[in-house]
Structures are given as structure tokens and as C-alpha cells.
Amino acid sequence: MATLAAVLATTHHPFYLKATSAPPDQQIPQAAEWKRKVEAYRETLTRAEPDILVMVGADHFHQFFLDNYPTFMIGKAPRYDATFYNEEREFGLPKYVLEGHEELSGFMHRGLLDRGFDFSFSHELKIDHSIICPIITTRPDADLPIVPIYTNIFAPPLPSPKRFWDLGRAIRDIIDEYPSDKRIAAVGSGHLSLELGGPRQFGQTGPDPDFDRQAIEWLSTGNIDEILANVTHESMTKSGNATHGFMDLILMMGIAGPIAADYVDNLDLYHTMEAYFTWYPQERPA
């Protein structure tokens, strides 16, 4: 059976690459610290020696729009282009072509259907920054085949936080059953409190630093009970209008299970709290 080599849950900040590759005199003050933290975080994936990446993100109206927006979707393609024109324009993100892992995509899709998750699927999927940002931060060589999974954290009505947790648990189950000697890592991105296009955007801190601290504590300790007791769509809206990306971090913890994270770090940037979590649910690498 396959080995779950690592589970990573990270915030995705589309300006990381731009902020840390600008000429030093034009960099924001936190750029060097940010780079150090991201490179240390990257090491938590490298050391797990993964062969395949299951990547979790959310399409930000790049390929999908309100005429047909999938709630949960899996990519099943042999190859994935990445980075849309408006992401190059706004964030300075480079284009990529990522190899797909069709066999695991197929096994995952069937396994999800069997467990009551009736996924949409795509055989021609272009990946957006919710997956490319964590590639840049955790696997910049982009040298591993991926299985992309998209969730709807973006276009209401959204599934419940509990549903994201349950989906993570189902994905874990399927990885555990995958008949292969491969090492699989799951890498997903989301947000803590976040405001976009509203009055609390681009402030001195994220819109709700109290929530951010609490959320980091919950994820660090694997405390799904407190998350499900406290986090609702309404509470996330109060923390910032784009905070619902937190549910993808819940999903990732669902893949790991209700256990303490093996690696936790965070960085208070000017308008978001960045946070980085890694679990080694099966074996801790040397």
C-alpha cells in the first residue's frame, strides 16, 4: 500500500515570489525572514521524499465561473498547464507545466465516489495560484506528478467546515488503500483571516489577528472538535470576507487526522498571517 509521506497545510500568498525576488533595495522589510521561513518549510516536504503530490486548492474564477462552478473537483489529466494571464499580470507568477498522475487521479476519483463524494472531474485543467503558490514555496522544481483537487471556498453556497474535514478523512483513506509502493504527500493551501475587495483589506495585520492565533493553535494541536464547535460560514465572514479558504486547511488536517502537527511556523505580514503546518502521520523522516 502507498505511504502517506507528509501532509502540508499552508497559506498561499501570491506575492511571495515577487516579494523575495525583487532587487534587495526594493524588497519589503520582511522579505528575508519570509524567504528563510518558506525555505525551512520546504525542507519538511523534501525530507519526506515524496513521489506523488496530491494538491488541494480552489479555482479563483480562472477556469471556472458562475455558469458552472464545481463544489469539489478532481483533475484527471496527463499534464496541467498553470498560471493564467491575469495571475502573471497581477502577481508576476511564472507559467508551469506539471505532470499529472492519471492512475492515482482515477483511483482517487473512484474512491471518492464510493465514499459518497460525487466529484466533478476535468480532463483539461489549467491550474491557478492556489496550487502554483505552494509548488513555488514547497517544490519549486515542480518535478513530481500531481493529482489536483479543487474545492469551493469562494462562490456561495459553500459546503460546511465538517464536510471539508470529512473529505480530508476520505482522501486519507483512499491514499492508505492505494496499491502502490509510492510515497504520497498531500499539499494544500488556503487562508487564515483574509479580506479582499472590502474595507479591511491590506491593513497593518490580517483582518482578525485573534482568529489567526486561535486557528494556528487549533491546527497545531489537531483540535478538530474546537474548530467544528467554533468555525461556521458566518464566523469566517466576520473574520474577513475571504476567510473561507480556512476550510481547505481543515481539509488538510483531515488527511493527517486529529493529531498534533510535527512542524508549525507563521509570519505576520502586513495584511495577512502566513502559516505553515506539516504532519507526518505515518513516519517521521530522519
Added chain:
Amino acid sequence: MSKYYVNKFLYTVDRDPELLRRYKENPAALVASWEQSIGPRLNDAEMSTVNHLTEAERRALVEHDYVALFEMGAHFFLSLTMFIALHDEDWSARSGPLSFQREFARRLEHWLGKDYPTIAI
């Protein structure tokens, strides 16, 4: 009100550099042309006949009025991305990085502490 159609405008224009350029230079002309030939496109082969902008929506788009769009419940991500594309470079050159994004927030200050207009359709 057609929140869907306002979002479709933001979605289709933001992803196309030529439409963006025209929207920046002559918003009234671009909005008129969008309503005629771009908005109704369902796909490369089919046209849709069922969506229309209201007068208030059309005015908000023609006037680049992101406050009105927020108050109509246009999707925050589409609106922010589009107006960054239109204004960020000019504002940054004049007043420094993120100055437009802060101005955008400032003009919505009267919503602090209140429930925002919903983006749900």
C-alpha cells in the same frame, strides 16, 4: 438586478488584456460593446438571450464605481482584481505600493462593523 451578469462582465474583461485596455480608456464604449457582443456569448457557438444589466449596474460599470459594485454584491475577488489592473500602476507610481488598495478600502470604510452586502446570488 443581475449580480451574475455584473460578475460575468468582471470575469470576461479581467481575463482579456485587450478588453481591459478598452475598459480603462473608454469605459462607456466598452460596456456598450460588451452588452452587445460579449456578455451574451454562452460559448464559441451559442448565444444566450436571458441576461441584462440594470441601469444602475451599467452606470456602476461605466463609472468604474467599485463602491457601488461592492454594495450590489459583486464578487469581491473579481472586483478587486479588475480594479487593481485598472488603477494599481498609476497609483503606485504616484503614491507608492498598495496605495490604490488602501484607497479602495478607505472608500468602503462605512461598512466596517456591518454585515456586507452578500455576494451570494
